[in-house]
C-alpha cells in the first residue's frame with residue numbers, strides 16, 4: 230500500500246512479516262468510502278441544472294472527487310435540487326427522495342430551491358425545497374457557479390467525516406497488543422510455508 | 424379496461440394539508456385495450472431534458488399514443504411580469520429559456536423598444552448580434568452534447584459542452600459577469616461596452632472553432648451507429664410542420680427555409696451574408712440534427728463578419744432610468760435558437776406591463792411530439808424527444 234493511505238486519521242499501520250497490516254473500524258472505513266464516492270442523481274430541474282451539467286463535464290470534472298451521476302435514485306446517495314421546485318413537481322421530488330436508499334444527502338442548489346429566489350412571489354412556486362425534504366447543504370446564487378457546487382460537495386464530505394468524529398469516542402480503534410501482533414506474525418510465516 | 428389513472432399519481436395524505444396541495448392536474452389516458460399497457464416517462468427521466476412527463480400507451484413495444492404532460496416547471500412568469508417594472512422583467516426573461524438567455528433578453532427589449540420608439544446606437548446592435556449568435560452556438564452545442572448522450576455517445580458531450588461551450592461562457596463572463604443568466608441586453612442598447620481586446624478574443628475563438636467542427640463530425644455526425652438511429656426516424660412532412668406552427672430548426676429540417684433573420688431582418692442582420700440550412704431527408708431526426716450542426720457554421724460566419732464591421736460609438740440609446748412606455752400594445756419577435764421567440768406587451772402607461780405574453784417556440788414545437796412518436800419503438804422516443812430540442816423553462820414558463 231502507498232503511504233498516502235495512512236495519513237487518514239483512524240487508520241493504524243503495523244509492520245508484520247511479509248507486509249503491512251491496517252487496523253481500523255468498520256464505521257470509519259465505510260464513511261471513508263462513502264465520502265469519496267458521492268453519487269448524485271441525474272436530476273435537473275431548471276437553469277441551475279445547466280451549471281450542474283457543466284460541473285460533470287470536462288472543465289470542472291467532478292469525477293476526480295468521485296462524484297459521478299447516476300440515472301436512478303436506487304443507486305444515488307445525493308439529490309441535487311438544481312432549480313425551481315414548483316407545486317406540481319413537489320410530490321415527485323419527495324417521492325424521489327423516498328426512493329433513494331439511506332444514507333442520503335440533499336444539496337439545495339440556487340436561490341429558487343433555497344427560498345423561491347426570483348419567483349418569491351409566484352403563485353405556483355414552492356418557496357424552498359426544505360419545506361418538503363431535509364436539506365444538508367444550501368448553495369446561494371442564481372445560478373451558483375460550478376465552483377460553488379464544488380464547495381458544497383466538500384462541505385458534504387466534511388459532514389460525513391463529522392459522523393465518524395461524533396462516534397469516535399465510543400468506537401476508537403484499539404491498537405493490537407504485542408502478543409496479538411506476534412500471533413499474526415506467526416500465522417503469516419506459516420501461511421507462507423517457509 | 425382497468426382504471427384510467429396513470430401510475431405516477433402522487434400519494435395523497437388524507438386530511439393533512441401539505442405544500443403539494445392545490446390544483447391537481449393529471450394527465451389521463453382513457454381506455455387501455457387488451458394488449459396495451461401504459462408507460463410513464465418522467466418527470467424525472469434523464470432523456471426528457473428536464474421535467475417533462477410523457478405518458479405512453481404501448482402495444483408490445485410499439486407506441487400507439489403519447490401524451491406529454493407539461494407544467495412541472497410552471498413558474499408563473501407571465502403573471503409575475505405584471506408585478507415587475509420593465510427593467511426587472513429583463514431579469515425574468517433570462518430564466519425563460521436559460522440556454523439562450525441573450526436572445527430572450529433581446530426579444531423582450533425589442534418589444535419595449537418598439538413601444539418607446541428609441542433609437543439603438545449601431546455599436547450596440549453589433550454587440551447584440553455577436554452575443555446573440557454566440558449564444559445560439561452555445562445552445563446548439565448543448566444540443567449536440569446531450570443528443571449524443573441520449574443516443575449512447577458520451578464523448579461528444581465532453582467536447583462540445585465541457586470544452587467549447589465553456590470558452591463561449593468565458594467570453595460572456597468577461598463582457599457581463601455571468602455564465603448563464605446575463606441580463607446584458609437592455610432597453611435602448613446593451614449594459615456595457617465590450618472590454619478591451621474582447622472583439623479580438625471573439626475572433627480568435629471563431630478561428631479556433633473551424634477545425635473543431637471537423638472533430639465534431641468525426642465524433643458524431645458521421646458515426647454509423649448514430650446515423651442508423653436517426654435516419655428515417657420521426658419524419659415530419661413540411662405541410663404538417665407548418666400546420667402545427669413549428670418554427671426554427673425543427674421547421675427548417677422539414678424543408679421550408681423560414682428564418683426571421685433573412686425574411687424579416689431585425690437589428691442589423693441585413694448586413695451579413697449567411698445561408699439558411701434546410702433538411703433534405705424529409706424532416707427526420709437526422710435532418711433536425713444536421714440543421715443545427717450547420718447553423719453553428721453559419722453563426723460563426725455571422726460572428727466573424729460582425730467582428731470585422733463593428734463601428735465605434737456609444738452602446739446605449741437615450742432611455743431614462745425609469746421609463747413609462749405610452750399605452751398601447753406591441754408584438755416583437757426574433758429568431759431564437761429554438762424558433763420564433765415573440766414578446767407581446769400591453770402597456771397602460773405605467774412602469775409595469777399590463778400584460779406580457781411570450782410566444783415560446785419550445786412549447787409549440789413540443790406539439791409535434793405526439794404525432795412523431797406514434798408507431799415508433801420506445802427507444803426511438805428518446806431520439807425524437809432529443810431532436811426536438813426544447814427547453815422546459817420555456818415550455819412551462
Ligand code: SF4
Pocket residue numbers: 275276277278311312313338339340341342346347370371372373518604
Ligand atoms: S436559482 Fe436562478 S438559475 Fe437557479 S433555477 Fe432558480 S432562477 Fe434558475
